[in-house]
Amino acid sequence: MLIVQIKEGDTIEKALKKYKKKFEKTGVVKQLRERTKFTKPSIRFREGKIKAIYKQKLLIGAIEK
Numbered sequence: 001m002l003i004v005q006i007k008e009g010d011t012i013e014k015a016l017k018k019y020k021k022k023f024e025k026t027g028v029v030k031q032l033r034e035r036t037k038f039t040k041p042s043i044r045f046r047e048g049k050i051k052a053i054y055k056q057k058l059l060i061g062a063i064e065k
Contacts, residue, residue, distance in 0.1 A: 002026070 002022050006015045023029075057063045 002019060004015055004018045004022065
């Protein structure tokens with residue numbers, strides 16, 4: 001359960017904005033989207049490996065953003 005602390009005089013829009021940001025940080029939506037489809041462990045491992053190689057290349061400076 002998410003609890004949002006609001007100050008006196010804050011508008012509902014501001015409270016909703018805080019709630020949405022807190023909800024996004026929990027990662028619930030991301031987790032639900034991942035659970036909707038099944039990915040084989042080998043593919044998950046391969047994607048992680050590709051991502052790690054990309055990050056290493058960025059760190060070295062071989063790839064420019």
